[in-house]
Amino acid sequence: xxxxxxxxxxxxxxxxxxxxxxxxxxxxxxxxxxxxxxxxxxxxxxxxxxxxxxxxxxxxxxxxxxxxxxxxxxx
Numbered sequence: 001x002x003x004x005x006x007x008x009x010x011x012x013x014x015x016x017x018x019x020x021x022x023x024x025x026x027x028x029x030x031x032x033x034x035x036x037x038x039x040x041x042x043x044x045x046x047x048x049x050x051x052x053x054x055x056x057x058x059x060x061x062x063x064x065x066x067x068x069x070x071x072x073x074x075x
Contacts, residue, residue, distance in 0.1 A: 025050070029057040 021042070028038050039050035051058065 025054055026057050029054055 025038055025042055028041075029035065035047045035050055038054075039047045042050060044050050
């Protein structure tokens with residue numbers, strides 16, 4: 001609350017608890033945590049739900065996986 005007073009209410013974004021949940025899941029997936037683990041932590045009924053919601057994270061990870069595999073082949 002001190003930050004709100006110091007900077008003004010309109011200068012700080014409103015962050016809901018649910019927003020933090022998405023941030024956590026996104027960061028875990030981007031760091032390479034298995035989808036199954038993240039899905040369980042979120043309480044999703046299946047990994048399909050997690051993959052659907054966080055597919056934007058996985059699009060960039062495909063390129064990273066390809067780069068790692070190429071490095072292994074050059075080995």
